[in-house]
Amino acid sequence: MPAHVPAEVRVDEQDIRLLPKAEVHVHLEGTFALVDLLTLAKENGVALPGPAATIFDVSTHDSFAMPEVTTGGTGRGVGGAGLTGFLRFLDWQCGLVRTPEQAARIAYSFAARQTTSGIRYSDVIVNPTHWSAWRGREVALMEALAAGLDEAEQDGLCVTGIAYSLLRTQTAPEAEQAVGALLERRPRRVVALSVDGDEKASGPTGEKFRAAFRLAEAGGLHRTVHAGESSGPDGVWDALDHLHAERIDHGVRSIEDEVLVRRLADEGIPLDLCPRSNITLGVYPDWASHPLPRLAAAGVRVTINTDDPAPLGCTLDEDWAVAAGVFGYDLTALAGFAAESIRASFADDDLKRDLLAELTDATEALTRSTTVPDPEPVP
Secondary structure (H helix, E strand, O other), X not given: OOOOOOOOOOOOHXXXXXXXXXXXXXXXXXXXXXXXXXXXXXXXXXXXXXXXXXXXXXXXXXXXXXXXXOOOOOOOOOOHHHHHHHHHHHHHHHOOOOOHHHHHHHHHHHHHHHHOOOEEEEEEEEOHHHOHHHOOOHHHXXXXXXXXXXXXXXXXXXXXXXXXXXXXXOOHHHHHHHHHHHHHHOOOOEXXXXXXXXXXXXXXXXXXXXXHHHHHHHOOOEEEEEEOOOOOHHHHHHHHHHHOOOEEEEOHHHHHOHHHHHHHHHHOOOEEEOHHHHHHOOOOOOHHHOOHHHHHXXXXXXXXXXXXXXXXXXXXXXXXXXXXXXXXXXXXXXXHHHHHHHHHOOOOHHHHHHHHHHHHHHHHHHHHHHOOOOOOOOO
16 A cells, blocks of 8 residues: 655546546546436426536535534535435436436446546446435336446446445344345345445444345445544544444545554555545545545555535546645556555456556556656766
8 A cells, every 4th residue: 555655746647547547436426427417407397506617616506404514524416404405306316217217327437537537447436315206116127227337348448346225224124125226136236235324414334234234244245334524533443343344435534543554454444535525524634634644655545436425526647646746646646546445445366457457557557657767977
């Protein structure tokens, strides 16, 4: 894992895009482009909740009752104390997806967006509770999304697996029923079970969802859990001990617990960090305060991700460039993060091997192209 290098470094975003990489903490609900929303609204005869120019600034939408942003993370999306408004915005936009064709198109658009950042594999999180037209048909939604992802892969775009996410406020029977349906029908591309939602408001979910996650584990699904943001280190302990999480989405406040940091390092549990999201939510005041380099220096496996890139107004290559500038990471260090992202992903072993080999070749080529030759000696 790259260590913190205290130096001023400027890495070109084009070079970052050329590094084959994976993204393992990104929500499909947080990747709808403006053109997606405009097209879906027109197809369904639905008015936008506000001007198109400010569609992602949900704090301006009275209809979503977005409270004022305050400090303290929420565990999901944009808005601090305004998480409720943000989640309502997600409900609105996902509610526009009403047919299999529309779902497939959104999935294809996601893969295209990822590809432009040099992302070769993604574990995309999908929480069906936001998709109102698919209630009671959650597996059908997964199948429709898979159709779009299949087409995208055939066209040479980013390969994608789906992490089916429970909402923290769901009941234990609802969670077990959802997992049972997944295991019975085995929709293509669903590779993992996740849980997200307002971590601070709902509290620990380990006891409630233990049976569902055990069922998923026995059925061969991977496990990843949103924890350790607004809940602090306790949420990470809960996810590890009760849900047998293989990865932690966020987990950034693990840095507050030395024993937990040692456990994460010793057990090789990756933290899927999203610095820009943490800063937007007020978990940390700025990039320089973010503990990403301290976690990496402590031996914790960390990946750098976008969380909800559309409303956050970012792309993965942009955020990696910011991390390089703030933390002093050079191209070699970023290649290390790319390798970790691939290893931490739920891609199959063959794809991981191929991507790591491509990454090695790309890093060597980029290093040669950016190396300044020593000047000729003056006679």
